Amino acid sequence: MTLGPDTNDAPHAAQRQAGFTLLEILVVIAILGLLIGLVAPAALRQLGGAKLSIAKQSIERIGAALDLYKLDVGRYPGTEHGLGALSDKPSGINGWNGPYVKGAIAADPWGRNWEYRAPSSRTGHDYDLCSAGPSGTGGGEQICNP
Numbered sequence: 001m002t003l004g005p006d007t008n009d010a011p012h013a014a015q016r017q018a019g020f021t022l023l024e025i026l027v028v029i030a031i032l033g034l035l036i037g038l039v040a041p042a043a044l045r046q047l048g049g050a051k052l053s054i055a056k057q058s059i060e061r062i063g064a065a066l067d068l069y070k071l072d073v074g075r076y077p078g079t080e081h082g083l084g085a086l087s088d089k090p091s092g093i094n095g096w097n098g099p100y101v102k103g104a105i106a107a108d109p110w111g112r113n114w115e116y117r118a119p120s121s122r123t124g125h126d127y128d129l130c131s132a133g134p135s136g137t138g139g140g141e142q143i144c145n146p
Contacts, residue, residue, distance in 0.1 A: 051109040055131045055143045058108065062086075062129055063145050065100040072097045076118045076127045083116050083129075112136055 065086050070076050073095045077085035085093070086100040107113055108131035118127040125145065133141030 054109045059129055059145050068100050079117050110134060
C-alpha cells in the first residue's frame with residue numbers, strides 16, 4: 001500500500017481544472033453587457049453628429065458650385081432645372097461653362113434627395129438648399145443653406 005497520490009486520479013483532477021465554471025462565464029457576459037450598454041450610446045451620438053456635419057459641409061460644397069453657375073449664367077438654376085443643372089447643361093441656357101460638379105450630386109447623409117428651390121421661399125436668400133434631417137420630416141430638424 002502506497003501513501004502517495006493515486007495515479008488514476010491525476011488525469012481527472014487536470015480535467016476538472018481545464019474549463020470555466022458557469023458562474024465565471026456569466027460574470028464575463030455581464031461585464032461585456034455593461035460595457036456595451038455604456039459605450040454604444042456614446043458611439044451612436046458621435047455618428048449622428050458626424051452626419052449632421054457632413055450635411056452642412058455638403059450644403060457649402062454644393063452652394064459653391066451654385067455660385068460658379070451663377071457667375072457664368074447670371075442667375076441660379078431654377079427649381080425646374082434643379083441641381084442637375086450643375087452637371088448637365090440645361091436647354092436654352094447661355095453661358096453655361098460646366099459641369100460644375102463631377103457626376104450626379106449624391107444624396108444627403110440619410111440617403112434622401114436634397115431639396116432645392118430657386119428663388120428661395122426664405123427672405124434674404126437667393127435659393128433654398130435643404131436636407132430634411134435625420135427623421136426625414138423636415139420641420140425643426142431641417143438643415144438648410146445659411
